[in-house]
Amino acid sequence: MTTALRFRDLTLGYDRHPAVHHLDGEVEQGVLLAVCGPNGAGKSTLLKAIAGVLKPIGGKIERGGFSARDIAYLPQAAEIDRSFPISVFDMVSMGYWRTAGLFGGIGRDKRQKVFDAIASVGLTGFEDRTIATLSGGQMQRMLFARLLLQDSPVILLDEPFTAIDAKTMQDLLNVVERWHNEKRTVIAVLHDFEMVRGHFPQTLLLAREKVAWCGTSDALSPENLLKARRICEAFDREALECERVA
C-alpha cells in the first residue's frame, strides 16, 4: 500500500486560532475514509487544507506523487452562481480543466465521457438544461458527474449528502463505491453514523485534536464520541500561545 497523504504535526486555523491542532497520520491510497466530529471540529478545514485552498499555519501535508491541484474537491456549500446561463453539459465538462486547459478541445470520446458521467449520476436528458432549472439534489448529482471527469487519485467530499433524498443518496453512494473499486482515495465528511458504519471502513474522529483514527467501529465507540463532544467549540479569546513541539 502506498501513502496518498501524510499529515505531519498539522495545525490549521483562522486568525492564529487553531481549528485542527497538531494532527499526525497518514491516508493510504485507495481507502474510504470518513471524517466525523461535532460542529466546529475542523472537518471542513482539514478538507480545505488537503485541497490546497487553505495554507497550514503549522506542520505540513505531504502528497504522494500528485499536487493539490490534482485533488478533486466538493466543498460543503459550493459558491456557484446558479443564475449563470450555462448548460449542465458545459458545467460538467469543466471537470476536464486539468487536461483541456485554456484551449484543449473536447473531442468525440471526451464528449461521450461527459454523457456517460451525466448518465451515471442519473441526469440523462438534462444535458441542455441550464443549471438554474436544477433542484438541489439534481445540482449535487451534477457536481458528482463533474468530479467523475476530474479523474483524480484523491476525492474530497464535504457533507455531500446533506438535504438529499434516499434515492439520490444511493445513486451517489454507488459512485463512491465505484471510485473505491478504481483504487481512488475518498475522504468524506459525514454526520450520519449509520451510513459511515455501513460504507466507510475507516474513520477519523476529529474534535480539533485527533480523538480516534482507526477502523470505523472502534473509532465511533461511545467513549470516543463522548470525548469528542466534550471538547469545546468556541475560540478562547484569551488563549495563550501554543508551545507544544512536535
Place this chain on the structure above:
Amino acid sequence: MFETLVSPFIEFEFMRRALVGAIALSIAGAPVGIFLMLRRMSLTGDAMAHAILPGAAIGYLIAGLSLGAMTAGGLIAGILVALASGAVARFTALREDATLAAFYLISLALGVTIVSLRGSNIDLLHLLFGSVLALDDATLLLLAAISTLTLFIFALLYRPLVMETLDPGFLASVSGAGAPTQLIFLCLVVLNLVGGFHALGTLLAVGIMMLPAAAARLWVADVTLAIGIAMLIGIVSSYLGLVISYRAGVPSGPVIILVCGGIYLLSLVFGRSSGLLRLLRPRRHLEA
C-alpha cells in the same frame, strides 16, 4: 431613404470615422459588458469610468488635448484603482464594492479638482461626453487596437473567466488562474473605458458596454450567443445613433447610447428569454 441612411457616410469622412470608431467600441465592449453583468459588476464599469478621470486630467494638464498623454493617464489611474481595490478586498474585511466605491470617489474628487485648477468648463465637457465626430487617425487606430487586443485576450481567458464567474471555488481548487483572471479582466474593463472616453466620454463609455449586454441577456440564456447579440445591438445602435444625430443635429455620443437604451427597453418587453411580455400572456403549463 438612401439619402437618409447612406449618403451622410458617403459625403462626410467624419461620419465614416465615427461609424468605424463606434463599431470598434461596440465589438470589444460586448464581451466586457456581458461579463461585468454576469459578475454582478454592472455598476463597477461606471465607477471605473469615474476613476479614470484624474489620470486623463493630469495627462491633459501636462500635454493638452494629447491622445497619448490622456490615454496613458487614464490607463494608469484606472488600473491603479482596480489593483488597489482588488488588493484591499482580498486582504481586509471590506468587500470589493466598498473598496471600489472608496477609491473611485477619491479619484473622481481628485480629477474634478485637477480639471478645475487649470481648464475651462469646455474641457470638462470633452472629457465627460467625448467627441465621436472628431476622431483623428491616431484615435481611430487606438480604438481598433484596443478592440483587437480585447477580443484576443478574451479568446485566451474565456474558460477561466467563465469558471471564475460561475464557480470560483472550483477554479481555485484546480488551478491558480483565478486571481490573474480577475485582474486581467479588470484591466480590460479599464482599457475599453479609456478607449470609449475618447469617442463617447467617460460617462457614456459605460453605456455602450452595459446596455447591449443587458438587452442581449433578455433574449438568450447562453453566454456565447449573448455576446454575439450584444455586439450586434452595439453596432446597430452606433449606426442608427449617428444617422439620427446627423438628421436632428444633436450630439452623436448621447444619441448612440439613447438608441442602445431604446433597444434595451424593447428587449425588456419582448425579450424571448426573460422579457416582460411572457408575464402578461402566460401560456398554459405543460404536462411534464
